[in-house]
Amino acid sequence: MIKEIVTDIEFLQQPCEAATADDASVAQDLFDTMQSMDGQCACLAANQIGERKAIVAYEENGQLYAIFNPAIKQGFIPYKTREGCFSLPVDSEVRRFKRAIITYEILKDGQLVPRQRKFADWTAEIIQHGIDHCNGVLV
């Protein structure tokens, strides 16, 4: 279901609770909402559509993925950049890692399965932005 993007700062500053396999519909809502934004939205966190669950959806090579309970395990090559956010009116300077090992879970056959992957460059940046959202951190 396509949802409205939350811009309530107080809501977005509260950390999300751990997501479970019961939150599959939230992941689908993230996909539906991103698809309604004409490719302008590369990454969306569940609290941005009003669900305070640690789920991030992102786009990579034209494909949408949902990761549950993502966390940065290790970051490499920190740098500063400016990022915008669909929930905020202004861009801000943030510190990101150029490459990062991310731990997360994916939903497979109705169960959450742990995964770990090293992301780089743009994809690493948008996932770090999404993880910040899960922790109630805004750019």
Ligand SMILES: [Zn+2]
């Ligand atoms: Zn954002």
